[in-house]
Amino acid sequence: ARSQSALGRGLLELLSRDRLDDDVWDEIEERLITADVGVAPTRAVVEELRTKVKVLGSRTPGEVRRLLREQLLAQINPDLDRTLHVQKHGERPAVLLIVGVNGTGKTTTTGKLARVLIGDGKKVVLGAADTFRAAAADQLQTWGERVGADTVRGPEGGDPASVAFDAVAKGIEEKVDVVIVDTAGRLHTKTGLMDELGKVKRVIEKKATVDEVLLVLDATTGQNGMRQAQVFAEVVNITGIALTKLDGTAKGGIVISVQRELGVPVKLAGLGEGPDDLAPFDPEVFVDAILGE
Amino acid sequence: MFETLSDRLTSVFSSLRAKGRLSDADIDATTREIRIALLEADVALPVVKTFVAQVKERARGSEVSQALNPAQQVVKIVNDELIEILGGETRRLRFAKTPPTVIMLAGLQGAGKTTLAGKLARWLREQGHAPMLVAADLQRPNAVQQLQVVGERAQVAVYAPEPGNGVGDPIGVARTSLDEAKRLNHDIVIIDTAGRLGIDQEMMKQAADIRDVVQPDEILFVVDAMIGQDAVTTAQAFMEGVGFDGVVLTKLDGDARGGAALSVRHITGRPIMFASTGEKLEDFDAFHPDRMASRILDMGDILTLIEQA
Ligand SMILES: Nc1nc2c(ncn2[C@@H]2O[C@H](COP(=O)(O)OP(=O)(O)OP(=O)(O)O)[C@@H](O)[C@H]2O)c(=O)[nH]1
Ligand SMILES: Nc1nc2c(ncn2[C@@H]2O[C@H](COP(=O)(O)OP(=O)(O)OP(=O)(O)O)[C@@H](O)[C@H]2O)c(=O)[nH]1
Ligand SMILES: [Mg+2]
Ligand SMILES: [Mg+2]
Numbered sequence: 001a002r003s004q005s006a007l008g009r010g011l012l013e014l015l016s017r018d019r020l021d022d023d024v025w026d027e028i029e030e031r032l033i034t035a036d037v038g039v040a041p042t043r044a045v046v047e048e049l050r051t052k053v054k055v056l057g058s059r060t061p062g063e064v065r066r067l068l069r070e071q072l073l074a075q076i077n078p079d080l081d082r083t084l085h086v087q088k089h090g091e092r093p094a095v096l097l098i099v100g101v102n103g104t105g106k107t108t109t110t111g112k113l114a115r116v117l118i119g120d121g122k123k124v125v126l127g128a129a130d131t132f133r134a135a136a137a138d139q140l141q142t143w144g145e146r147v148g149a150d151t152v153r154g155p156e157g158g159d160p161a162s163v164a165f166d167a168v169a170k171g172i173e174e175k176v177d178v179v180i181v182d183t184a185g186r187l188h189t190k191t192g193l194m195d196e197l198g199k200v201k202r203v204i205e206k207k208a209t210v211d212e213v214l215l216v217l218d219a220t221t222g223q224n225g226m227r228q229a230q231v232f233a234e235v236v237n238i239t240g241i242a243l244t245k246l247d248g249t250a251k252g253g254i255v256i257s258v259q260r261e262l263g264v265p266v267k268l269a270g271l272g273e274g275p276d277d278l279a280p281f282d283p284e285v286f287v288d289a290i291l292g293e
Numbered sequence: 294m295f296e297t298l299s300d301r302l303t304s305v306f307s308s309l310r311a312k313g314r315l316s317d318a319d320i321d322a323t324t325r326e327i328r329i330a331l332l333e334a335d336v337a338l339p340v341v342k343t344f345v346a347q348v349k350e351r352a353r354g355s356e357v358s359q360a361l362n363p364a365q366q367v368v369k370i371v372n373d374e375l376i377e378i379l380g381g382e383t384r385r386l387r388f389a390k391t392p393p394t395v396i397m398l399a400g401l402q403g404a405g406k407t408t409l410a411g412k413l414a415r416w417l418r419e420q421g422h423a424p425m426l427v428a429a430d431l432q433r434p435n436a437v438q439q440l441q442v443v444g445e446r447a448q449v450a451v452y453a454p455e456p457g458n459g460v461g462d463p464i465g466v467a468r469t470s471l472d473e474a475k476r477l478n479h480d481i482v483i484i485d486t487a488g489r490l491g492i493d494q495e496m497m498k499q500a501a502d503i504r505d506v507v508q509p510d511e512i513l514f515v516v517d518a519m520i521g522q523d524a525v526t527t528a529q530a531f532m533e534g535v536g537f538d539g540v541v542l543t544k545l546d547g548d549a550r551g552g553a554a555l556s557v558r559h560i561t562g563r564p565i566m567f568a569s570t571g572e573k574l575e576d577f578d579a580f581h582p583d584r585m586a587s588r589i590l591d592m593g594d595i596l597t598l599i600e601q602a
Contacts, residue, residue, distance in 0.1 A: 134407075138434075139433075143434060187546060221520065222549070222553075223335055227548060248490040249490075251523075273402070
């Protein structure tokens with residue numbers, strides 16, 4: 001936190017100088033790189049900003065700051081549709097599939113999301129399709145009990161696709177509004193596990209439509225986040241991103257590239273370990289956090 | 294998607310190959326590419342800056358100007374410096390003179406602490422030790438149970454006197470675990486703690502309190518190889534908040550470059566002791582600095598490149 005605010009102050013100070021010298025541009029560049037935006041995207045932003053400043057003849061620091069903020073906002077595209085698709089299909093529940101690499105916060109996000117939906121008056125069933133990790137189903141069930149949702153689970157080491165199928169079947173039978181299927185963490189490089197995930201989705205689709213496939217990305221993740229998103233998008237066609245652990249010092253800047261390259265919007269922000277620590281993703285808050293304001 | 298360092302250096306090298314000596318501009322061009330490669334490997338910016346400055350200084354020195362092929366020499370310097378920093382004084386686990394040896398794990402949420410606890414326990418058991426796992430994460434839903442399952446898989450004892458899920462005092466559990474270990478003749482105690490953020494003062498104090506009651510022989514900082522620029526802030530926060538003696542890099546079975554290894558090593562001076570390379574308990578290895586160096590810089594290709602130069 002310390003280095004962050006120091007940098008933030010540095011940026012403000014630099015931008016309040018009379019003249020825009022190389023230090024200013026370096027400082028802006030560093031700010032973006034330390035937020036995990038990535039080298040190439042950072043360069044692109046800074047180049048464009050420099051051109052704009054030249055063309056517009058911007059002089060005052062306030063103007064430059066406004067331009068930078070605007071430009072970052074444009075990168076994250078505030079106009080994208082970030083609503084969650086959780087509407088029933090007639091009698092059939094909406095189905096959400098939660099995916100991602102190990103330890104990003106899938107199970108926690110599943111629990112928090114259920115909490116939000118239940119708060120909106122919906123009935124929710126959880127599917128514990130992580131049959132692999134030690135006590136994963138118990139963890140989800142604890143969340144279910146916490147927020148008031150039933151959890152469908154299978155035998156340890158069992159077939160995750162059949163648990164997912166059972167959860168959706170129960171959801172249909174009990175006429176619930178939303179079924180959320182939590183899956184095991186898997187690295188995108190493990191083809192066997194990625195195939196298994198594809199199967200989970202296909203098996204659900206025998207019974208219902210999968211309305212959302214949410215990729216849970218940890219905000220501390222660096223440039224590898226892009227590969228994760230690409231591979232998960234190929235295998236299960238992700239429809240949204242939940243960016244977790246934004247309550248820490250990491251900024252999650254990699255989602256800028258992810259959104260741009262894949263066109264998949266960040267929809268949710270994870271802000272802690274408690275049941276209420278989930279918020280709709282707000283591009284302005286995200287950009288301001290990167291700028292340290 | 295990303296160009297590799299060797300791709301980039303190829304263009305720099307092709308212009309250098311003809312020349313015998315490196316001008317300052319040549320050195321700048323080479324180190325600029327190295328800087329980008331390090332950043333794309335998620336090495337933290339302040340670390341990249343110091344590292345590149347060091348390399349630059351050596352590149353201007355006589356070892357390069359007198360080398361047969363100066364450009365190759367610069368790359369070799371980078372490789373050597375990386376291995377030097379990553380390796381440093383490597384060392385084995387320290388065991389207590391009077392058992393039990395206490396190992397405490399700490400790190401961010403989801404880094405892989407609980408899994409590592411099982412891996413360490415299994416590994417130590419196979420070496421003839423009698424480790425005991427201690428469930429001091431009483432916060433995260435079913436963390437206690439997770440550790441119990443992990444302990445079963447590792448065939449080691451688990452001390453879990455509190456149910457967790459918000460019930461029980463982790464400091465108390467840590468304290469009583471030592472007596473329990475002595476009573477049952479366990480020579481090693483491995484304490485699993487809750488994941489915590491560097492900026493969470495209260496949780497950091499809890500970690501420090503656990504440390505103070507058990508006086509660990511080793512505090513291991515567990516860090517995810519996929520972590521980006523935040524590695525510095527987080528490593529510093531854990532260093533100041535609880536302190537650590539060694540580092541474990543997890544999830545190295547993925548394709549992250551793992552620049553955090555360099556960042557954490559550089560910033561804290563603590564050695565990286567182990568690599569966690571999978572979800573299963575046997576996916577565990579000593580840390581190999583040379584492999585890590587070539588992983589960060591895509592050095593496999595670089596070495597070929599040097600041969601071609
Ligand atoms: N600070 C913080 N911690 C979080 C957040 N989301 C999840 N966590 C914590 O991160 C850790 C991992 O969360 P899980 O929900 O178990 O992650 P997962 O993706 O289901 O993990 P696997 O199933 O093992 O792959 C837990 O300690 C959570 O409490 C968040 O937004 N902020
Ligand atoms: N692929 C891979 N997965 C790992 C590795 N180490 C741990 N994991 C997985 O990462 C996830 C989180 O691991 P945990 O051991 O629960 O992490 P933790 O640090 O104890 O998490 P909290 O207690 O919630 O802070 C689980 O899905 C583990 O199976 C590894 O080296 N490789
Ligand atoms: Mg999970
Ligand atoms: Mg744990």
